[in-house]
Amino acid sequence: MTKRLQRDEASLWRSRFRAPILSCVQLASSNPSRGLVCLNKTGVFQLYAWDLMREALSTLTDAPEGVMHGLISPEGEYVTYFQDNQGNEIGRLVRVPFHGGAPEDLTPNLPPYSTFDYAFSPSGNVFGILLAKEGLFHLYCINLGPGGAIGAPRLIHHSAQALLGLSLSFGGEIVVAGSTEQREQLHISLTAYDTTSGNRIATLQDGAKDTLRGVAFSPISGDFRLLASTTRSGVERPLLWNPRTKERRDLEFNEIDGALLPVAWSADGRRLLLMQMNRAVQQLYLYDITDNRLTRLTHPSGTFGPLGGGTCFGINGDLFFRWQDATHPAEVIILDGKTGARKKSALNAGPAIPARPWRSITFQSSDGEPIQGWLALPEGDGPFPTILSIHGGPEMALTECFSVWSQAWLDHRFAFLTINYRGSTTFGRAFQEKIWGNPGYWEVEDLAAAHTWLVREGIANPNQIFLTGWSYGGYLTLLALGKYPALWAGGMAGTAIADWALAYEDSADTIKAYTDAFFGGSPVQRPEQYAASSPMTYAEQVKAPLLIFQGKSDTRTPARQIEFYEKKMRSLGKTIEVHWVDAGHFGIAAQVKQLILYQERMLQFAFEVLEVGGNQSGSLAKH
Template sequence: MDDMTEPTDDTSTPEPIASTPVTSPPTSSSSAAWSALPDWEKRFRAPRVSLPDWAEDAPSRALFVSNVTGTYELYAWDRDTGEQRQVTDRPNGTTDGVLSPDGEWIWWFADTDGDEFGVWMRQPFKGGADEPAVPGLAASYPAGLAIGRDGTAVVGRSLDEEGTSIHVVRPGGEPVEIYRHRESAGVGDLSYDGTLVAVEHTEHGDAMHAALRVVRLDGALVAELDDTKGGTKDLGLAVMGFAPVDGDGRLLVGHQRRGRWEPMIWDVATGRETELRLDLPGDVSAEWYPDGSGLLIAHDFEARTELWRYDIASGVLTRVETPTGSVSGATARPDGTVEYLWSSAAVPPVVRSTSGAVVLDPPGPQAPPSVPVEDVWVDGPGGRVHALVQRPEGATGPLPTVFDLHGGPAWHYSDTFAAAPAAWLDHGYAVVRVNYRGSTGYGREWTDALRHRVGLIELEDVAAVREWAVSSGLADPERLVLTGGSWGGYLTLLGLGTQPDIWAVGIADVPVADYVTAYQDQMEALRPLDRTLFGGSPEEVPERFRASSPITYVDQVRAPVYIAAGVNDPRCPIRQVENYVERLAARGAVHEVYRYDAGHGSLVVEERIKQLRQELEFAARHVPAATGTRPEGG
């Protein structure tokens, strides 16, 4: 609670593909300054890149995200010449970008200071002035985008007073609305020949489990697929993409019919569904190989990723070799190679190829490594809970310990590199990341378990892992930090109030603090999810919202609380944070609040470092890591 998204972190050691760097390597003086920085800051500052997205009909043209200037922005890359060019340059950064199939245009979403409300702009791939991509459409929240080979665009929009609408925009023409509904929906994909549009929608009222509809460009119905009908429930579908072949109406679809995410092929003309019964135990996603002959399979199981190639004609599944760890994105190239963004908890990310080369090597110094992750399974009230545990190198317990709760809630922590947990480790804290009920990657029932006891169920799992951490000798029960961002920030504040005796400090980033006010103020697209989780709106089920809202328990909070909030955040709006803070202040509770000029997090490196430094210093004042240990640079 990403289009192109910000990468995790990265490093590289194999032979890179030659390319012109986006900026010059550090000078000797800047190298000296770099050496003087603490490792935790280096991990944030080190240049990083995302997995490059490439144009379907011009595969040498690519688009990626990098923080090389200190702010995450979009970059164009001509792989034939090696030339790289910064596309966007905005104070609060830009990460949402799409290449047109011919590679001639870069579309990017222009919001205001992170508020996620804006319009699509476009710029020629080789450079030039930005222009409105769809002049006839006013600003909105984005709800998907697909661009056709003839320049036709299918644009999804979300507005508080109108719900979701989808518009077709032909070159030189006016936008034509082909879909509208109050419930959440979005553009899934546009067929290769530009005649069919796949829409994900939740018209049935269950925002956690979408249905699919395929329409023509005039909105005429072609086919529907809805796994929530016929007495079934809690079965979602997801668009994975049309076949990349002219005249081919096959749509790759994700389904949950056997208790996990799996791919199948749906022929929208005949209605034939071909389920791929893959002998893989975890969630499975897929995308087409460029010639349509096979599927690139991403298998996510127990916080790690494997890649496979599935041959459609023979049904043969072949392993695509990758190191042990996590793949944050992968794509099959026309030459048959696979490029992927890989990392582990110990090793910063790198964009690799199955050819053995590093695909895109960012300039400048690399991020320092961290320590490996240990897998722990704990018996919880709803089943076995998976936790990822790291401890400072050479340290023995009991240690001050940070319990880091992920956002989402439909997401999960994996064996991947992250700068913030590594910073806590550098300062003497053990780090425990819990994949509580609600997390993805452990089956549909685990993900869907939150309903009606939102927040409270997740915290039961966190408490079980906490008990293990203390009884095993890892964690000092008097020095436990509860922290998280977004949904993790929400759980942090809820945990401080409902479990006041077990946490020494709470640190919440962009949290839900007052759920009813958050529901009233948040972007419209999120309200259907809340109604699904709670079984209704605050007016319909007030007791459930009251039981799951941190502000209900604010007077029970004993631990010092640190809160960081973006003043332009449309997901966890500022007013509901202020309500919670006022209640803390009224009773004289120890707390600090940091408000910053951005939305749901920041894309500016210095801002991220500033926030984490403040959090480290806050924790050090109230839960010192070890005798004499103070935050580096604090």
């Protein structure tokens, strides 16, 4: 194997990090000649207006800590994004004109808040916001008039339980919000409200263990059908619901395996774009509502999305997607709107840099549950030192993607495995909800089973397997080091949780509500479970060295609980190194130069551990 870090500035791993990354793209739904792009071509993620006719990008933001998400208005006149203080996710929504200008506050009379979701009506006349402040979730609507006029926010609904996801009808008459009110844990129902009076129009609920998610209203004036999904069958399936008439139409498609996710309406309201997710592999379909015809599209393999708002139906009905696979960085490609065949690339961040492929694998966990993962191998014969990477969330599924992190490890002749552990989405309701109320237990069981599989298959040396992850993946890195200390050579975590109860005290209101639902209660209500799920509880058992990167202004995985964890680990004589960054949860990953420093230190850390492991007289410094 490569015995040392490749320090050459022209090395492939550094070049991949420095190559611009296209993180999201949207088209304006009623003016698809305009779009919004998030790109880090300056070394920091910023928002750019995309003029498709001129094939030109123009800068909209220049925040030092970066801006990683925004929303283009349906007519393409404005771009809205959240402005906070160093990524602490407490601030306010602002907008800038498509052609640039100073940010304009959309809610000047509201105190600072945190928000999970905001959306436009398809006609662009009403803007909806879900925000959290003072321990409550609030649903507001704002009228948007001609000439850029902004109305005063109207409070439509508020709740002590989490409100998650919102959709507005074409003319802004109705807003539908997802809610955990009168539901168990994170199960969601949908409630429709009149945006003028605030009166409740209708509520859609399935069984006590089912979850409904709204996606988008029809783009046709006077058509009040909402495209949504339900887990009633055990996997996600699309449906159409009209809250005015209470009519519901389930689109079950029992012949399709895995989840079938609703994505978008066509501009004429006649077709739906659907995405199958089966064992973390995507397949797109078009469904004609009028003649009940489902068409499987013949598109390239890889990952499409995420969309992040707007539309993917472009001019002349073609489909625009952010696409990538393990060997091709993200770009915007155009697919034929009838067949799905690739037509051309509409926007790419630069030439591809050589990369190793991924392949899908499956193994059994401790209880026999099949676990899917993605494996990549370096050149040569194994066994190899191996990186077991853990995605964040946990509510996501990792599909085949271009990962500069994985390729850096592969360049240095480490094997790389990432898994969709219990709690990941699109593997079925039971799989996702297995961890609810008991976070950490089954996820760590799946990681331990991955260790067994890697060794049995001859891929990894049993004493040279490293854990790494960010956010929820960072949390699981710390937890697995304490619960199965004999398995791991070391751990590398970013934006991690070490103590759920301490983190809860310092979290934004949005995160507190989510955590309540996730655990089935607050730390006061379920103290034993919060302790059982916290890495702090198992600190004494940790044997492997640990490296952590943490943001000072993070309100999702706050700083104080990591400070306490570091102090406890040091008092126990454990090897721990913590790097503090002046950033929040997402800003910590917004700057390319920082990402290179993280990866460089992780490579150095791994080589130091391996050197000590191969030299009994050596010692890894306790930083």
